[in-house]
Amino acid sequence: MNPLVQLRGISKHFEKEVAVSNVDLELERAQITVLIGPSGCGKSTILRLIVGLIAADEGNMYFDSAPISSDTITSIRRRVGYVIQDGGLFPHLTANGNVALQARLLDRSGKEVKARIAELCALTRFPENLLDRYPVELSGGQRQRVSLMRALMLSPELLLLDEPFAALDPLVRANLHRDLKEICARLRQTVLLVTHDLAEAAKLGSLIVLMQSGRIIQSGTFDELRDHPATPFVAEFFNAQLGGLQS
Amino acid sequence: MKLSALLLIASVATAQSDSVVIGSKKFTESYVLAEIARQACQSAGVRAEHRQGMGGTIILWEALRGGGIDIYPEYTGTIAEEILKQRGATETDIQTALEQQGIGMTKDLGFNNTYALVMRREKAARLGIKSISDLRGHPELKFGLTHEFLDRRDGWRPLSARYGLARTNVVGLEHALGYAGLVSGEIDVKDAYSTDAKIADYDLVVLADDWQFFPQYKAVFLFRKNTSAAAIAALNKLTGTIDETRMMRLNAEAERTKSYIAAAQLYSGESSESGAESLSHKLWRWISRHLELAGASLALAVVVGLPLGVIASRGGATGQTILAVTGIIQTIPSLALLALLVPVPFFGISVRTAIVALFLYSLLPIVRNTASGLQDISRPLRESAVVLGLTAGQRLRRIYLPLASRSILAGIKTSAVINIGTATLAALIGAGGLGEPIISGLNLNDHVTILQGAVPAALLALLVQLAFDFLDRIFIPRGLRIKS
Ligand SMILES: Nc1ncnc2c1ncn2[C@@H]1O[C@H](COP(=O)(O)OP(=O)(O)OP(=O)(O)O)[C@@H](O)[C@H]1O
């Protein structure tokens, strides 16, 4: 089958600064692709381009073989779930309100919405009795689970995760890693995950895409990148993080 | 909300055809004369309403021309100098000129209330001052003059030029406060009307106008030509019936009893107090009008200000312009804004004008707080709303406005409190409210009457504060009120 998302020669600059330069990227279905690289290398920019928060200067993007354009973007957004670092939960809505928002605005029946939320609570291991709480009344890990539920509410074909676990303590993070992996496997979910953390990439990703200064330097499995670095930068990146782990 | 505000305005704007509205200026004699006219019309079977203490000459004149009022007492000198700007016009000249504007004038009521300069008797005697020309030798004397007298074409500037008086020691003072200043010795000379009751009360001397500077100020009633014949006949019956002494006595009675109605009844010979309105009834009338003024203008400001705030929050040239214009409106002095609106045909002397002026003042806090509340929403939240596929309208209603609700409500609250305070000025154009006792009390130098307006106004402002604290709980989503 063809890839769910394709980027062809995508470039984006802000004022004088190049954020993304001539990027080609394909997201295979039912696979977790991990974008990794140093801070400021353009990872978030790629996600923001895909959901149309910003427009590319050059290149073409396709979603399920159809071009992504300003005409198609609203309907595409409903087929994409997006989770950002701090969750982006609306503070004036309860957990339930946040998760149900999209479905309610699309006039889904109350019964249907309720059933779906119960299903998602089970899937993400979010205690149903906390659904009436507001975001400020939840822990960081609980908030991320709610964000994930909100992103999954309409059963999106693509899940975009921008450093969703960065601010969490290691134990909570490990739990979420395990749960996310299980969820994605069960739903055969196509995922693009952004992270700084090589260990996280190794644990979750089937394909790892390493970026530097707006360009894709190398992509492949964890073992390929570790054993056959394409440039000295790749080797350096691996050594720095894995060296840190070993010492 | 929009509809009810419009209905409210429409209902106050519709006038009754078989009744007359009589205006009066902001000083005792004008109040008394207007009240006498009102009682005369009532006795002649014409329903008459007295709009008390409306600003100055220009406001009343424009109101008369525009039809906001039908009748008001005026002086021939003022008509020639201020209204027609024809110095030294004869009574026939005046009559003809008014005729062309659709305004009629009665014969004079029997007294000449000319401008005069007054001093304390003891001080004038000590310095040997008897006439205005004697003032030339005393440049050290302090003049406390009303703002109207300072600006009039037959007022201070030509007077001082004619008599060659020094212009250095002059301050502008409100009329009643000027008397207090004169008695306490803070000022030495002030302008007065020759029938002013205070002249006798405080034992003041009127300086002789030895070079005949001041024109004749005979009291007359001005009326619209289309006023009911019965009302005009009633006015004509009043001409020639009040001489200087009688007018001074009526003025004194008004100031003694603190009631214009009582003074007017002294004129018509009735002594009963039956026409007097009880305090609780008056308070109710003032407060309900006050709330109507503040409430209707606030409702309009919310209906108009919220959308403007939303547009302003998007920045750009349009947004900047909206904020700049509402900001500039706020800096126009309220009295000036009223004076600007009164000559506009649709407005005139009416509750409508007061509501529109208050509405203009209450726009800025609402527009500014709406704009800043929306701008303060963090980027991640905005982008989440976009990425969830919400339409622009859904984002605004479901996400952005609720997130900005605290700021928006704070703006509305600021406007409401300002409105309660500013609405007291509505009385200057005869729109009533709690400003009515404040202005008439100020005029009579009567603290009790002032407090009858000032205390309820302060309490209302406090109540509005409390009401909004309660509204916070309804309109600000609970998730935004919880402290994390
Ligand atoms: N709205 C913007 N205006 C100007 N420059 C921007 C904007 N957004 C991103 N950039 C710049 O583009 C480059 C790429 O930013 P991006 O957010 O994609 O980095 P990142 O890889 O996600 O970094 P991090 O890991 O720190 O989140 C950076 O140099 C950043 O400063």
Ligand SMILES: [Mg+2]
């Ligand atoms: Mg980023």
